[in-house]
Amino acid sequence: EVQLVESGGGLVQPGGSLRLSCAASGFTFSSYWMIWVRQAPGKGPEWVGNTNQDGTEKYYVDSVKGRFTISRDNAKNSLYLQMNSLRAEDTGVYYCARDGGFPDYWGQGTLVTVSS
Amino acid sequence: DIVMTQSPDSLAVSLGERASINCKSSQSVLFSSNSKNYFAWYQQKPGQPPKLLIYWASTRESGVPDRFSGSGSGTDFTLTISSLQAEDVAVYYCQQYYSPPHTFGQGTKLEIK
DSSP, rough: OOOOEEEEEEEEOTTOOOOEEEEEESOGGGEEEEEEEEETTTSSSSEEEEEEETTTEEOOGGGTTEEEEEEEGGGEEEEEEEEEEEOOOOEEEEEEESSSOOOOOOHHOOEEOOOO | OOOOEOSSEEEEEOOTSSSEEEEESOOEETTTTTTEEEEEEEEEEEEEEEEHEEEETTTEEETTTTTEEEEEETTTEEEEEESOGGGOOEEEEEOOSSSSSSSSSSOEEEEEO
16 A cells, blocks of 8 residues: 655744655655645645656756755655745645656645744 | 646535536647646545546546546546535646646535535
8 A cells, every 4th residue: 555654844934944754655666756745725736846766857846946855765765855945835734745647646744834 | 837727616516416627728738749638637625635536637546436537638628527426525626747847726616505
């Protein structure tokens, strides 16, 4: 059974940093692109970015370019999202998802709140 | 970026009746070399992550009831629920995965009339 478990969310002040993790199991992690998607309260999902199987290719939505970095450790079956210079508009639930061309399996998400 | 626009924003349908949700992309998501539409539909219930229903515009994900179907090509797509059940109450989102960022629609809230 595919499982994705996010962690690392919490309350952070504007301008601060946070690192999210996603532990994957139930599939061959190193064979898949992986995605981060976020959802602000009461809003639709927003694709944040993705990375290829070995982490050498990455894409980001414009609003996070230069502030967020996706990385992965295939030996640990883990995906990461380093978030710097956080803003109030970054508040939301952050999901990791397996990229089967499209997000086919999603974690339950971790809540990030950016507020003073 | 490709903009995805859903209609309507909300919809109330009687149990057992047909429900249709539309999604329009600002540019074609049909890849000519393989004739595939890079387009998906998701269902989201409160407190849960989105759940994949349909991909490649019309391929039903394993385990999804056959009352859900997807149609359309290029820029115009439709999700149809042939006979609405109580458990179908949710918000539905479309998404293109033709080019990054893989944008979502704003969502359509489906309720029982």
